[in-house]
Amino acid sequence: xxxxxxxxxxxxxxxxxxxxxxxxxxxxxxxxxxxxxxxxxxxxxxxxxxxxxxxxxxxxxxxxxxxxxxxxxxxxx
Numbered sequence: 001x002x003x004x005x006x007x008x009x010x011x012x013x014x015x016x017x018x019x020x021x022x023x024x025x026x027x028x029x030x031x032x033x034x035x036x037x038x039x040x041x042x043x044x045x046x047x048x049x050x051x052x053x054x055x056x057x058x059x060x061x062x063x064x065x066x067x068x069x070x071x072x073x074x075x076x077x
Contacts, residue, residue: 001029009070013058019065023055026069038076048075 004011012033014025030053034045052075058066 001025003029003033005073008074009072010076012069014067014069015059015064017063017065019057019060019067022065022067023069026055026067027053030069030071034071034076 001013001015003013010030010033012026012029014022014027014029016022016025027049031042031045031049034040034048035042038045040048049069049071052071054070056068056070058068060066
């Protein structure tokens with residue numbers, strides 16, 4: 001899935017007919033991205049995301065539902 005970097009946030013995306021699965025995809029990708037970027041363990045990235053990651057609905061049209069996970073770049077350092 002594509003990822004985005006804005007001046008303020010890191011954003012990962014998840015798409016699936018089931019909104020819960022889309023959220024899992026977005027969150028798992030954010031965890032993997034933080035592990036890659038920061039060298040954290042998956043457990044460390046998971047704990048960080050449980051505190052600092054916001055999930056937003058991106059879309060609910062044409063059979064697919066989308067979620068984007070957002071982490072403020074200031075929090076990652």
